[in-house]
Amino acid sequence: MSGVERVTMKDVAKVAHVSPRTVSNVVNDYEYVKEDTRKRVWDAINSMGYSLNLSARGLRQGNTGIIILAVPDLTMPYFADLSDAVIAAAQKRGLYVLVEPTASNRNREREALHGMRKNMADGIIYCPLELNRKEIELLDVGIPVTVLSEPFGDRHFDHVMIQNREASLTATEYLLSRGCRRIAAIGLYGGQRQGPSVERLAGYRDALKQAGIPIDERLEVRTDSWHRSDGVAAVRKLLDQSVEIDGVVAFTDQLAEGAMFALQMAGKKVPDDVAVIGFDNNDESQYLMPPLTTIDPGIDKIAAQAVDILHSRIYGDESEKEKGQIIKKAPFELIIRQSA
């Protein structure tokens, strides 16, 4: 097969009759290299099969060109889409992305490794499902961090916010405008006082309050996670307890999907008997029966902003690095289809 021999810059330099310094300049597109020299060097590089050793560069420069994207679970469509978007955005800036599932079904004992990974990266984009103290501690590792959530605690990480509360308010308002009065909220998550699910519930309550409708806690269904099966379970619970409903605000499209499934299994028509609205606008939501009305959180913009912020923190000039906490709100959009 291929070589045991490692071709280095020095080797290339010898063949091209220049110094290693010049080879480095060529490889890094340094401006002031004679055209002639540049060509000679590239020829040597290609003919010798040389390739840059990024470990060496990293050691010398003190950075790796890698950022970590920490998401709960790649098998959830929202996070898969987000990862894809972040990788694309990072690529534009010449960064590599190490995806790290933090709460995947397949990973349980990753804590140990966590400590190591930070050494491999120049920055972290962290996407929390819930915010417990331990995870937050893990973030504070001496490299820039951008968190995809509302700001929390006394930490001063940068944030790119999904407007969970406002979007949830919008979704609920829409159901109200369609005449729903018994609206269930599905997806309050875990035992946290903060995090996306708490915000989404708050938005739901805001809308009810504005409409003068009293809160009925039986309509607020907790779930173990945000998978489809949780949506099924939530609706079953409502039906079992004979809680009357004419609308469902699901905190993710998967929950909505599961909810619609369970409703239809129980002989309810969507949207006639029960209107359903989701959150995320995953690709699949437009192919459900009926197609799902949902909130589009603008994933590409979120990803691009997160990467841009991180990039400026890591590689920007001093003035950028020293800037105070950056907080951006991403715009969202109500996508109306047939489920509500």
Next chain:
Amino acid sequence: MSGVERVTMKDVAKVAHVSPRTVSNVVNDYEYVKEDTRKRVWDAINSMGYSLNLSARGLRQGNTGIIILAVPDLTMPYFADLSDAVIAAAQKRGLYVLVEPTASNRNREREALHGMRKNMADGIIYCPLELNRKEIELLDVGIPVTVLSEPFGDRHFDHVMIQNREASLTATEYLLSRGCRRIAAIGLYGGQRQGPSVERLAGYRDALKQAGIPIDERLEVRTDSWHRSDGVAAVRKLLDQSVEIDGVVAFTDQLAEGAMFALQMAGKKVPDDVAVIGFDNNDESQYLMPPLTTIDPGIDKIAAQAVDILHSRIYGDESEKEKGQIIKKAPFELIIRQSA
């Protein structure tokens, strides 16, 4: 915030009153270190906030601990699930995974970067959708490669195979056993003579042949890709052309999902009018209406095998590295639900 000062092994050594060598031994869990010394070193490490510089280690040892997972598109559930599984498997072996979408909607001009990435990794797991010459060339970069497909060409990469042809045969046989006689095959992809979609079509034809049913090319629908929208388009095409069908073998669950959607929109009942079977067993397929009968390709096993093979090629002793081409077939399973 945190430090400008970089703590090195030498610093730790000084504080712990040992040599850098000993610190290295401790960090790397070398066996022969006195308990007392070990503790002293760890204390120093923790109190000083030292962390290992992986670039330096990589430079010294000639490897990075990173493998690349090249998949077409993270937004496709199959590849998201696969990535999750590969990351989990890699974690068990202490490897980091750089996910690289090769044909994502969001990435078009990544060719240029491709050359660079190989320098950052010790090995590649490559998951092809189609096999064109250019992509194959790109693979041959001097580090071990494991390909998730049937072997091809004259290259001697290692392979972990999904049994596309056999599984597709099984799926089609099942529809036949349920009485279908006009079975459409949806998802022949691109203009290639090789690749998963070609194999799946072959399996479909095998089954028809075995059953003595003549091939009708109008039933074999090409698609641009394997997204839900392609499933919709394929069925619409069949219906528009008034091609009679009573069954659909879709080459992915997403195609099946789109197909069911289009069928139901056209007033057809699934499975009574048209039975539908998918391929992949994504989580969502059990929540469709009706729940989707499909093929489970055993993603966890595929991921684990691919990582294991790569690991032995990279870090194994010489005898393992020199072994000839490794080819493994992953088992699959027919999952029967209500769509067929």
Next chain:
DNA sequence: TTGTAGGCGTTATCAG
């Protein structure tokens, strides 16, 4: 069981 010394491939500094 631990210390010493040297180099892995790059890039930055400093000349020229």
Next chain:
DNA sequence: CTGATAACGCCTACAA
């Protein structure tokens, strides 16, 4: 515009 030289932080013979 290009050359020499010195680090970057770690690992590993070799020695003790």
